[in-house]
Amino acid sequence: MNKCLLSFVIAIMLLVASLRAYGQYRDSIQIPVHDPVMIQEKDSFYLFATGRGISVWKSSDMQTWTRQNPVFEQATDWMKKIVPDFKNHIWAPDISHHNGFYYLYYSISAFGKNTSAIGLAKNSTLDENSPDYEWEDLGMVIQSVPGRDNWNAIDPNLVIDREGVAWLSFGSFWDGVKMVRLADDLKTVQNGKDDWFTIARRKRTYELNDRSPGDGAIEAPFIFEKEGYYYLFVSFDYCCKGAESTYKIVVGRSDKVQGPYFDRNGEPMQNGGGSLVVEGDDKWYGVGHNAALTFEEKDYLIFHGYEAKDNGRSKLLIRQISWDQDGWPSVSLVQE
Template sequence: MKALLCLLALLVAGLAAHCQSPPLIPAHDPVLIRQNGTYYMFGTGKGITVWSSRDRQTWKPEKPVFASAPAWAVQAVPGFRDNHIWAPDISYHDGLYYLFYSISAFGKNTSCIGLAVNKTLDASAPNYKWEDKGPVIQSVPGRDMWNAIDPNLVRDEAGKPWLSFGSFWDGIKLVQLRADLTGPAQPEQWRTLARRPRNPALTDSLPGDGAIEAPFIFRKGGYYYLFTSFDYCCRGPESTYKMVVGRAKSLTGPYLDQAGKSLEQGGGTLVLEGNKSWFGVGHNSVYTFDNADYLVFHGYDATDKGRSKLRIESLSWDAQGWPVVKHAVK
């Protein structure tokens, strides 16, 4: 009888362990990609943080992309320090991995989006080496009312590359890139995809209100879905981040929310917001793995002093084709 009770206890303990939530690793502005069965997560941090996982539950820290700050970035952006690089975007095309990243001084639009490439993400491979291509676009105070951070590469139906980006100021922008992705296509055309009301008295050196950033465009079922984040990140327990979405038949827009309001006019259908367990959630990306869609984002953990953690949730779509988080953040 005693042996039976011990066996039962072991079974219960094993089941409990199996049902435990995956470990919550530190992350900010996470993006995800899979190579040869291994997932790689890139995020904001010193030199761009990198983690790897075989199952999206157990994660291993990898070496950062940059051991030291790119020399061009230190010269181009006064106030950039400590090799702290923001909001990467990872994609694969024609034999190369493309990693866009943001160089900026907090609260200013003195910013650049850079690009690095690699033939593999496996740090143990002999051909593993990040090659920095330098700046792709730059925002300049006194010239631009937009902010060159938070890049996301997307290709249209013809395969042409476009870069969405932006934070605060005049909102989310879109520009077509050259085939090698190292700069805007000619002639340059800069489009606004989404914005929020902003005090017109504010200058280009003040972000102020109009809290919108972190675009990610995902194509599904004949639509381009523009996900973006409203309100305020990076404030721990005071964070109010939330994710919204609009969609368009054309990559260049106009993007409308579920009520038919244009995102360029402040519209946006809520996807997910914070609660008592997560103060704020946002800066998301969306992926399809093995015929299932996933929402990847960071949240400010109420059980850990509002520290930023990686979250991955299953994403489904309602009868009208709007995204629904299958398991809401609890």
């Protein structure tokens, strides 16, 4: 082989290798999102995420997405009363379908404070071209107040247990992730001694007070039931810092929805336990705030990551979950 031909072959091989390396981390869509959750209605997938009035996207294949109208064109009066100067930037939605309706939980908050509340809206369809499409805001579900509560009312996730009882997990920082029982209307909070639980928290290096989130960086619970276990996914460490983001997703499991949840080493999540599911790398500075969902008999993790090649901008990530022989989940950032 002459030198020119050899050089050409080497160049082609390098180009192919480069394209493959890029392809490993290609994403079906590079839409900028925080805190995504997804659901399917008929042949369409709908993605809800943090944004003005709640960001909504639609897709037929989980790859090509079209932006839809936000859920709320403007903030409601009750939102403005809870958070002064609220600008309609709504956090961390959670969507599910029950009794013929789509129930959408969402968070409003002052950043870094537990001046927060979780609200609820419902709709009979997600197709905004349907004559039946209309979001009905049901108002506030639960509120946290500085100086009164040692927890934060954000990042809701609804789970219906095997007995048909509704539970809402939520929370970040402070004294960790909480769970509360809901009435059959999926809104009314039950306040009995067996209706509230702390299901996960981080160990802290200094004393907590109710006006500071502390350094116990935990948030974004999502509970997923599989083969006799409830799996509690949470995000550790810090989001929203671009290249300085240290977000990662960990998990524990329990045979009861109320817990206690333990990681694969038997460490309780109430005491800082959590087995790693996925963390950032040189292409994604940090990854977190996930939903775990099943579509067409495949389990997926839907989450966001801070992409290195785009200056730490937050992007949508969809990855299939792998389960080991002991029933523990993991996710690779490399996309096949």
